Amino acid sequence: MTIKTKNAKDISKSSKISINIALAGNPNTGKSTLFNALTGLKQKIGNWPGVTVEKKEGKRSLHNFELAITDLPGTYSLSASSLDEQIARDFIVYNTPEIVVQIVDASNLERNLYLTAMLKELGVRVIIALNMMDLLEKNGSTINVQKLSKEIGVPIVPMIANKKIGIDNLENAIESVYREDQKSMEIIYSKEIEETLAKIQNMLVTIPSIPTNFNLRWLAIQILQNNTEILTLLERWKVKDTVIGELTSFGKEDYEAEIIDSKYEYISKVTSKVWKKGETKLTRSDLIDKVVTHKWLGIPIFLMVMWGSFQFVFAISVPFMELIDMLFGWLAGLLVNNIQIEWLGSLLGDGIVGGVGSVLIFVPPIFTMFFILSILEDSGYLARAAFVMDKLMVKFGLHGHSFIPMLLGFGCNVPAIMSTRSLKDKKDRMITILINPFISCGARMPVFILFAGLFFGASAGTVIFALYVLGIVVAILTAILLRKTFFKGKAAPFIMELPTYHSPKLKSAIIAMWDKGKMYLKKAGTIILIGVIFVWFLAAMPFGGVEYGGPDTWLAAVGTFFEPIFKPLGFDWRIVVALIVGFIAKELVIGSLGTIVGGGESEEGIKSAILADGGFYALNSLSLMVFTLLYVPCAAVIGVMRKETGSWKWTIFSIVYSTVVAWLFAFAVFQIGSLMGFGL
């Protein structure tokens, strides 16, 4: 790939020259810290095309330049063995950023430089931000920065990102690197490999469908490493057969191991001249790890931390939820009673304000849940939770890594499913995605709280706890089932870097809470709002004369149509309607029941309406809760599943499977309960 030089198109209207910069680096090197320091609040979170992995972009102005900074996922390499790596590599190959700033952890130079070697091989201009300089001295380690920079031909800026030290120098480096070309880092492979590379390159030049700006040496190396992604790329250029045909005549083998080794050899040679490794000492982190991963204490500590987190979420969110409930109840009543045009008052009051209110009420617990998870992650404890659960997960054909998405699922299944992208093994990842919807997310909680509270009195807490356990049990059984059928084989080996413990930063927890919570707000403003209006519409139609939400409306017609299927679960048409609407989002279940049963303006209203109704009792509300727990969480989960599995087949499988499982369990609960005399 030739290095892009400045051209006219880069000059934006503001007459500032835009420089595209990508931030790359190993996980836990301080990438997010540097990104936040560089862009401040000028950031935008989107998705990478085709995948729902979070993509962060931000801007910073520098003299007459505008830096457009993209945060790449944290990776150890660019060999595209996981989705993260693939995204990072594709961004560099296709979006051709002018400069890649690689954050390097100074205390772990050798491994970090491996990524540098890969970046340089791609032909981009690289600047190394040598971070965590403050820790270097403490470890008794030294780096001759100037010499290293000379050896590898890359400018190096020492930094302490969390104290914002070194940012100016980084800016200067960006400006000067932008102006000049950078020579490549010459890693010479064995004679055999070099000869083969040359032959492949010669062949590639002659193929017209390969874009001219492609770095052919890099492409040839990828082909030699038998990189499956690249083979698909060749397919797209319709040259795969030609290339593979030629390759066999070169006597192709798998050269990947040798290529990796050669890179490390080169790096060790360089680092041996400039780097004095620190001694490995038993640190405070290690001493803490001995306790939190202790044979007997590890799991109890984990459970206590979880219990404490849930308590925290409730303590913080209850007063806010009550306030929101009061506010929206009051507002809805105001609209319904004061707008003269009756249908409009009903749409605005019952429909929109009531509906949106019933969604916004969950903002406090969801935000606090994200807050506490971010604190746990930032402190370093989340990685230890995966560690502690590894032994258990192995029994289900998974490993510790799959545990983090399950944990995140208690907040919301959407980011939980996204977080599976760091799993390297495709089968592990599919299983982890497919079991996630059974982990009860925050949105299902209100249904449980309402019905358990109404019909189970003092044992409400136990009932809710049992529901969570049921969700986990079904998830585990599903994992075992999938491993025995569609995804045969063993889980990939469990290897995880354990970050050093840090005291978590309030500011970054708030940023993370807002970033993730925003998605929920967006969901409330789009899918759920549309769902709410839709329900209102069906509940008010046909026009004129019908009682809103009454038995003569279209809504009732839909419910009555499906009622026979749900009769054995103890559901009448009204519950059926609520559950159908619940496909869109669980938040709508209570809202739509409110619409039908009445008292829809506030939770208190719904409660008394349900009690007065007579159609709800302990047993069918238990089967309702079980059904709600197990069937498809929401439309957003369907969407994210489609994107992350890349397959409609598995998405539909998940929808059908979970709905059938939900039906079976609810059926069992209702029928067994009836036999035991708990029915009406």
Place this chain on the structure above:
Amino acid sequence: MEKSKNTSDNMKTSLLIGSLIFLVAALAEVILGVFKIYADSKELEEHWVNAIPFPPGIFPGLTVLLIGLIWLVGYFVTRKGQNANGYLSVGTIIALGFILLFILILLTDIFNAYALGLEDYEDWTILASLRWIIFLSPIPIFFIMKYREVIFTRKKKTIALQS
């Protein structure tokens, strides 16, 4: 040498005393907590367990128990002559975390009851939200003051590995 031996002896005593107090309190709280659940489920308002001004809870009791156990294991680790700083730190940090959590819950309860006037809080009094661990807070606070260096090392102190 003399000095470091002293501190490790000190820590040994601290861990033992701290863990014993926490374990005794925890057992009492968990056992009384079971009685309370029983009394509540049978709606026995007159039950003697309801006469305790600070209601015991099973889960809060279990946290106290766990902290006591962590310190106790730490004590046995010091007896083997090994470094127990991790046990002291983790136990103290968890204790502090839960004390702060229960104070926070106490504050939100006060808010819910008096500012919002929620129905669920009709019979509630401040005493009902005073968790036992709050009364035990002098111990972790003492540990933090005495062993600040160990628990919140600002300067990354490292210990040579014994091979």
Place this chain on the structure above:
Amino acid sequence: MNNEILVPLGFVSEGKKVRIVSIIGGSRIRNRIIEMGLREGIDITIIKNSFGPVIIAIGQTRFALGRGISFKILTESVN
């Protein structure tokens, strides 16, 4: 090669310092491990090896390795 016995990482006791001699198992797995910095010739220290995954240190970095993989990494002791 010297004639010392190679010990799988999973059997090395806590506090010991060892050198990775070879990683057995499929090339795909081996390559991924190596890319994370765990490669032949490198010295590692065992931080914890008693229950569940093994914790090892390479310089200032700590890794948790599942028990399965820890038996596929063969080591020799270094003095």
